[in-house]
Amino acid sequence: MSPPLLGSKKRTPIASALRRAKKGRRAAFIPYITAGDPHLDATPRLVEALEEAGADIVELGVPFSDPMADGPVNQRAAYRALQAGTTLSGILDQLTARRDRIRVPIVLFTYLNPIVAMGVDEFVERAAHAGVAGVLCVDAPPEEIEHDLVAELRRRGIDPIFLLAPTSSRERIKRVAKLASGFVYYVSRLGITGEQAALAPQLISEVKRLRRRVGVPVAVGFGISTAEQVQAVGEVADGVVVGSALVRVVEEGAEAGLSTAEIAERLGARAAELLSNR
C-alpha cells in the first residue's frame, strides 16, 4: 500500500498547474467538456486539443441521466454521451489507457450516483490508477461525503474540489475551507450551468472576499462564455472555468457529422479565441 499523501509536502498536479499559471501572472484556464460526447473515443483527442489551446486543467463531465444542476447545453451533451454508451467505468478505462499521453490535470465533474453505484472505494482506486487529479461531486455538499469519498480521495492524492456559491453562509465557507485542496470552484451566479450575456455585477467583489477566506486558489465558473468575460474574471480569480460555450462547439460538430479531428480543431480554435483577450 502506498503511504498516505495527506499532509505530505508533495504538491498535487492541480496545485502545480495553478502555481504555474500564477507565476505567469495569469488565471488558470479550466475548460469543461462532457466525457463521451459525442462518443468516448473522441474524448482523449478533444482533451488534447484543449491542452494545446492553453488549458491548465481540464474538467471532464461524467454524464448522468438526471443532471439537475445543468442547463440545456450540458443536458444534451450528457444525453448524447449516454446514448453512445458512456459509463463512469468506461471513462476511467479510457483515461487509464491514455494516461501517458494526457499531461493536463483532469478533474472529474460528476453527480454522486454513478460513484455510489460503482462503490466509493473502487471508484477512488480506479481514478487514482487513471491519473485523475481532482473530483468534483456537484450534488454532494462536504458534510455528506467528508468521511468517505473525500477522505479516500485525499488518501490517494486526489484533490476533492468543492463548490461555493453566492448563497453560502460564513459557516459553510469555513467548512469548505477546512476540507478543500486544489482549488475551490465558485459558482458565479444562482442557477444552473450555461452561457450568460452579462456577469453578475457583484461577482468581482465576492471573489476577492472569498479568496481571502478559503486559503486555496479560487476558480470561477457557471455562465462564462466570452473572451471578455474570461479576461474580466481572470483579473480577480485564480482560475476561470468555461463549459457550455465549448460543449456547444462539440454539439455543433456532432450535428454536422464532423470527424473527431475536425471537432477537435474547432474546439481548440474556440478555446484559443476565449483566451485571446488575455
Add this chain to the structure above:
Amino acid sequence: MAKPRLSTSYPDERGYFGPYGGRFVAETLMGPIEELERAYRKAQKSRQFRRELEQLLKDYCGRPTPLYHARRLSEELGGAQIYLKREDLLHTGAHKINNALGQALLTRRMGKPRVIAETGAGQHGVATATAAALLGLECVVYMGTEDMERQRLNVYRMRLLGAEVVGVDSGSRTLKDAINEALRDWVTNVETTHYILGSVLGPHPFPAMVRDFHSVIGEEARRQLREQTGRWEPDVAIACVGGGSNSIGLFRAFLDSRKVRLIGVEAGGSGGGLGEHAARFEGGSLGVLQGTRTLVLQDQAGQVAPTASVSAGLDYPAIGPEHVFLYERGRIEFTSADDARAVEAFHRLAHTEGILPALETAHAIAEVLELAPRLGRKQIVLVNLSGRGDKDVESVMAWDRRHGEQAAEDQEDPS
C-alpha cells in the same frame, strides 16, 4: 432507556432515517435549505401557524375527511371489514392539499412571493396552484409532457387556478424530469421562490416536513375508527406508494403499534423488467437521486432507469428514504399491483361502492381485493383512498378500448 419511537424519533438532525435521507444538492441550494429548515422548525412551534393551518384545513379543505365502512365491497369479498379514509373528498380531490397548503403558508412566513412545484398525476400541481391562488402567490408547475398528455384535465385545472404549467420534454418526460426542472428553477430563483415539493422525497427537511403535514390523515382515521368500531387500530393498513406521502400520512399513526400490519403498494406497471414498472422494492438498489439517499431503480452504471405505470403519480424511480428505513426495520411490507389489476380494481370500486378512485389509489384497492378475502370477518382493513378518479376517466377509457379490442382480436385469432 426507552426504545426510540419509530413515529417521532426520525430523522436525526442531519435528516437521516438510519442510512437513508440526507441532503444531496448543489452548494447553491444548501443555504436556502438550511433557511427553510429553520423556518419550518419555528413554524412548527408557532401556535399561530398551526392554528391557521388547522382552520384552513377544516373550513377550506373539508377536514376531517370521512372514514367510510365499505360494506358492499366487504360483503362481496367475504372477509375483512374494509374502511376507506376518504381523502378523495378533500378539496382538490386528493390528500396533496394537506402538504401544499402547509408549505404555502410557510412560504408566506418566509416572505417569498413565488412558489414552484412538480407534478406527475397533476394532483400536487392542482393543490399547489390552489394554495397559491388562496394566498396570492405566483405559481409555476413543472410537468412532464407525457404526463400532460395523460392528465390533460388537471393541466387545464391548474391554468384555471392561475398557475403557469411548464411542460418538461427531457428524459422520460414524467415526474422525475419535472422534479429536475423544478430544482433548476429553484436554484436560479431561490431568493424569491419556495419549492413546494409534493412528496416525502428530496433533501432534508422535505421528507420529514411533507410527512408531518400529512400525519393528520392517520390521526383522524385512528379516532374515527375508535368511534365507529370501538377499536383504535385496524389489523391492516394499506396505501399506494409513489414517493410515499399518502402512505406515510396514514401509517405514521400506527408505526408504534406493532400489531398493525402496514402494506405499501407500488406500481407493477406492465411487466417485471427494468423500465416496465416502478416497484423499487423489486429491483431497486441504493442510490442518490434528487437530493436523497434511497432506493433507486437504476442500471449497473448508476444511470436512473425509466419507469412505467398506468398511473402518472406512481411513475417514479425512487422512493422516500423513510420508507426504505421502515421496510428494513420490518415495519412496512411492500407489494405491487400491475396496471391490469389496478384498472380492474378501479372498476370494482366504482361498481360496488359508487366511488371512482384515482388510478394511483386503485393500486391500493387491488391489494385489498387480494387480501381481504383471506382475513376473518371481524378483522379490519383500513385503506387510504388518497384521491378521486375523475382525472383518470380518459386514461381508463383508453385502456378499456385498447384491451377490449385486444380481447376481440384474441377471440377471432386464438393462435
